[in-house]
Amino acid sequence: LRLHEQFDDTIARDQRIEPRDWMPDGYRRTLIRQIAQHAHSEIIGMQPEGEWITRAPSLRRKAILFAKVQDEAGHGLYLYSAAETLGADRADLTQRLIDGRQKYSSIFNYPTPTFADVGVIAWLVDGAAICNQVPLCRSSFGPYARAMVRVCKEESFHQRQGYELLSTMMRGTDHQRATVQDAVDRWWWPSLMMFGPPDGDSPNSEQSMAWRIKRHTNDELRQRFVDMTVPQAAALGVTLPDPELRWNEERGRHDFGTPDWSELHRVITGDGPCNTERVARRRAAHEDGAWVREAASAHAATQAARAREGAAA
């Protein structure tokens, strides 16, 4: 009980819980799930973009994209480490991803048919991710908050590069402009859905808000994203595919249409365009790499044995 009070007190004073501190089981479980899901999203999120590294149309874009996808692997690594401070095991989390027992962001179940998608993902998807994640830099769990600081910094950089790619393309040929608009049309609504279901349908939010591992409601974050993105779209010269989108003078914010929540539900429950494919690829990489990981362990074991023998001699 004392421990629980201390925990509540730390939360109330908006200070950080650290891995060695006592914490309620629900807090630990919720965080592991949330961080793992986030880590999985980084790793699966490499696929739709990674496919274009070998075909990027200039060496500069190739380097930028290659580095971005590498950063995502890095984010995955920090996040798995943060989950490990809570007692999770990375191999176990990977297995859960591969078996479909843990989720990742539904956005990565959409395909990337053109190089413009690379730019639009960085602009809209990373943009939405940043809206979601900036508040998490103040998450009550220390290691997660610190990982988020680094992740957000890198993602802002990615987002600017994506925006810059799109502005360049919009100054290019008619075909390039059409390709950008087409990609925006495809990614706009899925990006809005990244913030999750409307507040009324988001049962776990309240507890997460109380624990300060969630700082704002889904609808509030979605509104921020829309308000931030509309002027950027205007500057780029692309149209966001929502006839209801307009500035509301009274609210001082944008009104916008309602995403197709049944689609979000379909994609989250595994029925998106690329769900099985994304997981299958991750699984194949993991299984094809098993002999390599086994070799590394065997070698490490041999080395350790040699060291022991050396010490004993």
Add this chain to the structure above:
Amino acid sequence: LRLHEQFDDTIARDQRIEPRDWMPDGYRRTLIRQIAQHAHSEIIGMQPEGEWITRAPSLRRKAILFAKVQDEAGHGLYLYSAAETLGADRADLTQRLIDGRQKYSSIFNYPTPTFADVGVIAWLVDGAAICNQVPLCRSSFGPYARAMVRVCKEESFHQRQGYELLSTMMRGTDHQRATVQDAVDRWWWPSLMMFGPPDGDSPNSEQSMAWRIKRHTNDELRQRFVDMTVPQAAALGVTLPDPELRWNEERGRHDFGTPDWSELHRVITGDGPCNTERVARRRAAHEDGAWVREAASAHAATQAARAREGAAA
């Protein structure tokens, strides 16, 4: 002894030895080696051309090339079957190929950097193969002779298609003509080497001639190939890269230069441009397919067991 006389007699009367007939061990061994090597050549020979099926520049050429490579797989199959009539086992022969214990034609250790190579291989390499193989349609061993009839027929067809591709390319752009000439420059000498070392250096030839599993000497076949090819090259408008090549009025045949026999030796002993790669790829296909072959056997065994149970019930 009676058996041996009968065998010699059959050979002498230029009739066929059939699988159930008695034959000397040396005859059997030599034939197995020769047929296996021939089968391996068909299978490995699929690689340099097969790589271009997915990139053939017209649907017609794609269909022609796809069918050609398929025919080569078919040739490999008949030839392995012919070897099996002598008591060889296909799985064992494949293993020998993969382990580098049995050879295949050295020609397939050269790379195919352009689509013109597809045409030149069909024209020169299949042309040389036909020169080598037409006499084998009269091989003393029945199943081999019969396989050769079918193989030669299909290869003549391939050769004509290759020649037709080259004539079309020679009527195309300057770049196409240059590509054809470049490919001819690269394949001419290796094609001449397909007939094996000069007669003086070909120790096994005499016995094979006596057994009538070889009908002409290496040098004779090489001369035929040159005499056949020179007018075709002229009709195409390509230059054969041999400054010594000229018509010899007196002999009524062409004189030509000496191939670099040290190169042939290098390539045969495993040191050609693509030797390890070709074998590695065949091995990878075989090993990656192991689980499929095992599944087929397991299913067949289960089926057989079910049939037995059904019969017993």
Add this chain to the structure above:
Amino acid sequence: GAELASCCVLLADDALIAAQRLAQWCTNAPELEEELALANIGLDLLGQARHLYARAGRADGTGRGEDAYAYFRDPAEFRNVRLVELPNGDYAFSVVRLLVFATWRLELFTRLTDTPDPVLAAIASKSIKELDYHRSYAAQWVVRLGDGTAESRLRAQRALDEVAPHLGELFTPHEHLRVDVASVRAETTAIVSRVLDTAGLVLPITESATGGGRDGLHTEHLPALLAELQSVARADPQATW
């Protein structure tokens, strides 16, 4: 004219992309017999694509040849279903996909044998015999894998799980493909299920309606596949082959 051409193009695109994937098995098949069979099926489909493109070029009045369709359209202009553009995966994925594809296409073509255009009807009739062989080949292997070893069963079931989300697209009505989609779906599902029963495999019920290949909305795999297919032809458009 335009409607017939559009119908031929989408049927041709399905066949061309499927043939290209089969060509990627060349020299990599698990056994020589499979090498031959996969090439055979690939060649049949390539032949179907060529006839259909030829019909389309006459029907749409452009007089375009088969190569104009195959080599000089961009990915977004292709109308194939996404199922055919997915990478080959292992042999289990390839034969499971082939079973579904051949069964479905056979149902479509059976219904097109009495389509008003006599050329398309003739192509359909000829293709039916081929597709029937493709289907039996695939069915035979799906049964072998499902009823083979533990590993083959696992791989075959996974392949099914991966193919399942792409079924929905096959049965989405299309304005230019005038067939009774409901009956195509019923027949295809019945036949595939019969094979799976024999194989001891289960078709997952998730049948996503997502797709969009028929509207030019493809996965990232199609541009990669076409980059390879079109590379030589596009490198020198003046060339003659």
Add this chain to the structure above:
Amino acid sequence: GAELASCCVLLADDALIAAQRLAQWCTNAPELEEELALANIGLDLLGQARHLYARAGRADGTGRGEDAYAYFRDPAEFRNVRLVELPNGDYAFSVVRLLVFATWRLELFTRLTDTPDPVLAAIASKSIKELDYHRSYAAQWVVRLGDGTAESRLRAQRALDEVAPHLGELFTPHEHLRVDVASVRAETTAIVSRVLDTAGLVLPITESATGGGRDGLHTEHLPALLAELQSVARADPQATW
């Protein structure tokens, strides 16, 4: 001018093609740490290629930018050694090739640090640090695989057997690459052999002199690799990126 440009292009081509192969590992690596490391090495090599192409474009007087070299030359105009164009194979092949490549390139660049052209000398100096890391990464893994399980040992040895025939080309003198080839060979072989000793692996003695990549004579794998690399850039040459 022309000689310096030619030297930069061949060193750049080696790096670009090697980087492209490393990029193909992306999302397929056996572990996340390897994902990061392979990308890192690929990015370093891509950076080297870009600096070298830029130098070449100024040196040959054409003022061509890096993309002109990478995207608008045909396979026969590429000057890379064949070693880098071979497909990735398994992880063993990739790290064994990387060990050889990085060791050799490090020896080349060490000798180029006092080349008369200050720009090339600076690129060489900067690259040395990177290559030293690439070499240690690869060496570490070759030892792990050689001293790991029976399977990893088998795969590592096979990879060596497959890489060995491509060593000869690395040590063939080239008129525009002014380094003492004999000493590069001696050092490279000594260092690789030391790693192999520790790993318990054997370098086969067959060292074919065949090659020709430096003269534009490539395997069938380079056109396929370039078709992929160049596809988007060539689809719309007017586009700006």
